[in-house]
Amino acid sequence: MATRETIRIGVVGAGANTRLRHIPGFQAIEGVEVVAVCNRTEASSRAVAEAFGIPRICGHWREIVEADDVDAVCIGTWPYLHAEITCAALEAGKHVLTEARMARNVAEAERMLEASRKHPELVAQIVPAPMSLDLDAAVSRLFAEGRIGELREVCLTQTGPACADASAPLSWRQDFELSGVNTLMLGIYYEMGRRWTGIDPVRVLAQGRVFTKSRRDGEGREVVVRIPDAVTVLGEYADGGRLVGHFSGVETTRPRTEIRVNGSRGCLRGDFAENALYFAPVGGEEAPVAVPESERRGWRVEADFVESIRTGAPVQLTNFEDGLAYMRFTEAVFRSQEAGGIWVSPRELGGGIDQ
Known part of the structure; x- marks a missing residue:
């Protein structure tokens, strides 16, 4: 299918x-061409089809996966369906772009990942964490120039008010059945930090808290909340460097959204x-890093996906190996905080499949 002149996309899950x-x-x-769409209801599928001129709506995602006139599937559902749809699509010979997480x-x-490895002729790509896309190349340049030196700390911070209102209903991000172990913006910031450093911690320790113990879902049912409203993480790298993370959904002051990398020669x-x-070099003052337009990648997720289909080029940013790495970290953090703050090794989670 990669040799077809026209690539036909089927969309499953048409969220924001x-x-x-x-x-x-x-x-x-x-x-x-986007040839078909399937959302949670017929009405919402039809609304999206009419808004974007998509010729066909489907009543179930399997209709898209099994359609002869679909070459690639774009999965925009919540995480609870990502594995099932991805594996079915790959088995049916379709390329896959799945939303994160x-x-x-794990x-x-x-x-x-196993399904993708059975079909190396197909593209299997995850939508990358987007906040750092314009900065990634400049960070790589600073590392290549030796400006950072020996890595000492990676500090990930993201705060905001998403969980602050105790009377608010359960969101999909707080629903364990829909989101699993994914917690706040933890996985997104870890993915970006890993993109900058290229390494994973050998063990992590976390302390989290659910401040609002239960919330009502969309049908009015009281649901016990397992996903923390706030979590703090410590990690150790093999070379002795540290990872420090703080993520909070109960901070109503100005949000904090940053990654810091502290090295023996300088910090970014x-x-x-x-x-x-x-x-800021050691002994010097912090100053802006000039990032030329040529280094600002911007959003080109769909173009990258299509290019990989057409040319056979590797996935540009987040492949399934990368995704497994951040899921191991995310689950290690979740298990640690649920157990009261024990050290957990991300590498030891799951069935031992090699990244």
């Missing part, structure tokens, strides 16, 4: 990001509220 990014992104590429847990992520700070990068 799918409508904002994926469908318009595909439709803007010459030789790409990759899956609900076991599902391993299933997805990515400020995602400003979309800016700063550097």
Whole structure:
């Protein structure tokens, strides 16, 4: 199918990001058509089809996966369906672009990776964490120039008010059945930090808290909340460096959104509220890092996916190996905080499949 002149996309799950990014992104590429959509209800599927001129709606995601006129599947559902749809689509010979987070847990992520390895001729890509896209190349340049030196600390921070209102209903991000172990923005920031450093901690320790013990779901049922409203993480790298993370959904003051990398020669700070990068050499002052337009990657997820299908090029940013790595970290943090703050090794989670 990669040799077809026209690439035909089927969309499963047409939430906000799918409508904002994926469908318009595909439709803007010459030789790409979005031919079918399946959302949670017929009415919502029809509304999306009419809004974007998609010719067909489907009543079940399997209709898209099994359709002869679909070459690739874009999965925009919540994480609870990512593994099932991905594995079915790959088995049916379809390329897959799945929304992040990759899956609900390590076991599902391993299933997805195994399925992709059975079909190396197909593209299996995860939507990358987007906040650092304009800064990643400049960070790589600073590392390559030796400006950071020996890595000492990676500090991940994201706070906001998403969980602050105790009277608010249960969101899908707080629903363990829908999201699994994914917690706040933990996995997103870890993915970006890993993109910068290229390494994973050998063990992590976490302390989390659910401040609002239960919330009502969309049907009015009281649901016990397992996913923390706030979590703090410590990690150790093999070379002795530290990972420090703080994520809070109960902070109603100005949000904090940054990654800091502290080294023996200098420290850098990515400020995602400003979309800016700063550097301070040891003994010097912090100053902005000039990031030329040529280094600002921007959003090109759909274009990257199509390019990989057409040319056989490797996935540009987040492949399934990367996804399994951040799911191992995320589940290790979740298990540690649920157990009261014990050390957990991400590498030892799951069935031992090699990343």
